[in-house]
Amino acid sequence: MSIHNAAQQLRQAIRSGQHKGNTSGLAGGHVQCNLMILPEDWAMEFMGFCHQNPKPCPLIAMSEPGSPLLPALGSDLDVRTDVPSYRVFENGEQVAAVDNLMDHWRDDLVVFAIGCSFSFEEALLAAGLEIRNIAEGKNVPMYQTDIACAGSGRLHGNMVVSMRPFAAADAIRAIQISSRFPSVHGAPVHLGNPQLIGIDDIALPDYGDAVTVGQDELPLFWGCGVTPQSIVQSSRPPFCISHGPGDMLVTDLLNSQLAVL
Structure with a gap:
């Protein structure tokens, strides 16, 4: 094909x-x-x-x-x-x-x-980085956060994020690569401790599937296009x-x- x-x-x-x-x-x-x-x-x-x-x-x-x-x-x-x-x-x-x-x-x-x-995942794969949800045959894990979005008229609510874990050196590379794609979410909005953005348990995503996160890995969180569904529920x-x-x-x-x- x-x-x-x-x-x-x-x-x-x-x-x-x-x-x-x-x-x-x-x-x-x-x-x-x-x-x-x-x-x-x-x-x-x-x-x-x-x-x-x-x-x-x-x-x-x-x-x-x-x-x-x-x-x-x-x-x-x-x-x-x-x-x-x-x-x-x-x-x-x-x-x-x-x-x-x-x-x-x-x-x-x-x-x-x-x-x-999913568009910048291809660039990460091309750079030799593992995308955990693809490697495990799962949907990407997505989480409701306490990060408030800017309101517009009647629309308001909090951001949803998607997560991909990486070892520290690979996390830096993933940030560099994804920042080249601002029209498909760009660089992550957060890395590290998920509780700092209102995620209580990284093993329990609100959408998608849980993936393995190694003890030596950092979870990286990107703004996610499921956010409008959160906004709909709020607005x-x-x-x-x-x-x-x-x-x-x-x-x-x-x-x-x-x-x-």
């Missing part, structure tokens, strides 16, 4: 139900995105939220109201069918988990595609849709296009 059609073929496999589950490590070379889908009357506030909080919510693209298409990210891409799982929220509470949005789509919805750390918009954690929208955009030299 060539790099030019790997993303399209993966989307087709997701659309047909042949692929289910997280997309970490798949369609190498391609940008993966988190999704947040909101009614038009909340869209400007969410765009402002992304601009105010670029670490957890680096905005890659947004749709026209009512359109499930993001042509800049893939000519055949349809956000209603091309993500392995979705979560539907009403008034801040999850009311459904579905594998397509055909029964939930509305003509006032605006799609936001947010950069995902309680009447209706919205997100991706399932770890189940991303895989685009035709290349990771190399996002790197800052």
